[in-house]
Amino acid sequence: MKDFLTRDYAEKEIVWVAGHPLPPAFPMRPVHALKSAIALKNNKEDTSLVYEVTNSVSGGVHIEKFRRFVATDYGRRVVETPIRIEEVLCQRDRLGAMPAGSVGRAFYDFMEGEQLSETALLEATKTAGIDYTVPSPFVALCRQIIHFKVTHDLWHVISGYGRDGLGEICLLKFYNGQWYDRGIELIVKIGSYSMGRQIRDLPMKALLDEAFANARAAEWIMAFDVEAYLQRPLADVRDMMKIKPPTLYHAVADDIKSHLLPVRAELEAAE
Secondary structure, X not given: OHHHXXXXXXXXXXXXXXXXXXXXXXOOOHHHHHHHHHHHHHOOOOOHHXXXXXXXXXXXXXXXXXXXXXXXXXXXXXXXXXXXXXXXXXXXXXXXXXXXXXXXXXXXXXXXXXXOOHHHHHHHHHHOXXXXXXXXXXXXXXXXXXXXXXXHHHHHHHHOOOOOHHHHHHHHHHHHHHOOOHHHHHHHHHHHHHHHHHOOOOOHHHHHHHHHHXXXXXXXXXXXXXXXXXXXEHHHHHHHHOOOOOHHHXXXXXXXXXXXXXXXXXXXHHO
């Protein structure tokens, strides 16, 4: 992904959206995606294979995501101001002092409960293969990707999905209900197959269908000003965004979810 953002392209390959240059679409390589998926199944620790899978089938999804994002007022401000959400979400003292039940306080409690640090948020982009300190001609796209990556745990809080393996894969399906990505969908299929083999009676299809349906029924989360809603009650923000609780996910016992943790890393890496 770093090479994707920093390599040299011929001028005719550059795609322009709202006055911003973007890299061209990835070539579709389904055979390479299949081989990488098999390799990933055998070596879940090699997260670079996640990108080999997703980039081989994602095509120009980064262009469509960017186009939709900058078509909103908030999206334009994120890439042009820029809004550095990685700094906002690392103000732990401020977040911890927010009212109980607020979005910011719920996010703070989530991070504390999962023992995640400020560094984890700031390093999230590098874990995803993006070093935003490296100069890139695609500054606006970098800002959009960083914004999406570092709000990953906030999406957990707002959507209601936990950080266990099942919560991660349901959140990826939720993502795809908001903006579809063939690469993420392939990782969802790999992950759900793995989980279904671990626990035979786990209703994976129903769980994923619920996540997708909830996302489709909701407003587009990425268009909302994150900082503006941090002090608002989480319940009110969910109502405003039309986000339904994931009842099937919450009905799965915690001890079952804990057995699915080994696949969490590859799922987190996919988004």
